[in-house]
Amino acid sequence: MNYRWDWSVLIREPYIDWLWSGLLLTLAISILSWAVALTIGIVVGVARSAPSRVARLLAGIYIDVFRSVPPLVQLFLWYFVLPEIVPDGVGLWLKRDLPYPEIVTAVVAIGLFAGARVAEQVRAGIEAVGAPLLPAALATGLRPLQAFRLIALPLGLRAIVGPLTSEFLITIKLSSLSLTIGVLELTAQSRHVENYTFQGFEAFTFATVGYLVIGLCATGLMRLIDGRIGGASLRKATT
């Protein structure tokens, strides 16, 4: 194997700027998608455990569909297909006037996919931790909706912070899909540097370490939150 090592590409202009901007973009897409995923996940997850059959059915369909279609295909649907099937005015706006169309599309697509996975966790959390306490809450005179809102939901959400860590990590990894529609995030930029300099080792190592560090930070953050709200003891109490 003959390979000329040259780690200096990582600190040389313009490559350092490329890689750095890629890292920041990956972070930004990950965090924004995660925000979308949490919002969707909580709404759909609550609907999935709601007393209304219609709500449960619709939430179930959402979860099934969005988990079963590969995220890359979903991204293409939002990016290539959506502007074609909406009324012409909206389609034009999507194509012409939407700011940062690729990034916004990626955030929405990844967020909606991850949201379906988060919803499953939310449902499982409410079912395992929150729901068993409902009879006790009702016995104290709370109305069903109050019991759900004050007892089952908050406890269910607290219990799943630990399990949500892996969903967060999956979301971070999913951000790399955005390169297929032209977003120059971390993976894309490392490939870019490889194409220009042929120093693939160095460029991909940078990206690898980047993902590891982001992942470690995300895990640490979630663990901190989990520790603060006592999620682990809640999970233990039910098993």
Place this chain on the structure above:
Amino acid sequence: MIVLDDVHKSYGPQHILRGCSAEIRLGEVVVVCGPSGSGKSTLIKCINGLVPFERGTITVDGVSVSSPKTDLPALRSRIGMVFQSFELYPHMTALQNVSLAQIHVLRRSQKEADERSAKILTRVGLGDKLGQRPSQLSGGQQQRVSIARALAMNPQAMLFDEPTSALDPEMINEVLEVMQELALEGMTMIVVTHEMGFAQRVADRVLFMDRGEIVEDTPKEQFFTAPASERARQFLKQVLTH
């Protein structure tokens, strides 16, 4: 035949066994008792090497359990063990449970092993349960299968780790009866148990353990009438008044 000499065992900062020494002779029945957490289970699991220990020696028929040169599986095949929670293999029938090690350790043929298994299961009163899975058997029946599983290997000694603690009260006797029969036939047995009635009827000797130490090692009559230590007196008072 089994000699323990100054055995020490720690789990992290917890000192579970603090220098246990004892000798069990051929044909003896020794009951090990003591408050929970005193190290009884750990001690008998050290004897067949299921629990490794840091200091001291245990020899079975002159073979050291902790020596790296010892063929531990061969040694274990000569010592039967019965567990508190039965540990029957749930994916096999009673017959298969008893035959498994005969086939894979003793290299008996399937037919030979099954014949012997059927014979032993009949002996413990389960001749009509050969094809049943553990989940279809009562706790007492499961524990008897587990005794049969150990006996099928023609062991030179048997270790019992609280064999009746997980059983409903009405099933305890059927298991104790099988054990008593074994003792009468001259099997060397070490039994960790809280069943003091069994100890009084069957044991030759009682080892009383507390906080990782063997506090008393006395013939049964003396243990129940005149225990030497205050701790044993306290223990007996508690278990016998219930």
Place this chain on the structure above:
Amino acid sequence: MSDFDWGVIARSYGFLAEGMALSALLVLVATLGGLVVGFGLALMRLSTHRLISVPAAAYVTVMRSLPLVLVLFWFYFLMPLAIGRPVGSLTSALIAFVLFEAAFYCEIIRAGIGSVRSGQSDAGLATGLRRWQVLRLIVMPQAMRAMGPLILNQIVIVFQDTSLVYVVSLHDFLTAASVVAARDGRSTEMYTLVAVVYLVICLSVTKLAEFYRKGRPS
């Protein structure tokens, strides 16, 4: 709104079927290879020697933190260097898939083995069985029950993952469809088709796994 032309699907049927065949090949190789390598990794992780368990744990952690796209790029770049001559993107993708999915199968197998009570091993060892016999005769048959649904779910994820070979220009089902979409200007029809096909296949297997898990309480 443009008019739809669903006939494009019928006209490109053969090309799409070839794409699906490649996707299936990737799933098959990634699953079988991933299970074999993953089993080895799981055994390493369960070892009491830290020199064996720590590298395996590190491998699994790293692989699980990386996007598959990056891993595909890594192997696309590394394979020619390691072998000393150009290799096709299919070979490098297959190897990348096996080594990537192995990390996930490792965790499934480890969870399966971990779901079997340690008393079961003790009981086997106490009768004189050797460690590998205990694993083969007592632990694995029980672990399989816990692992079955998880493995089915992972196969669904692998199938979804295969769509990512798009980035190394391999003609899997999605890429084949995207080629037709670009050539005939029929992205709506083609991507809708891809979504529906994936949906039907993945949802069926997911429901099968759920049925399997609920139908066999243990």
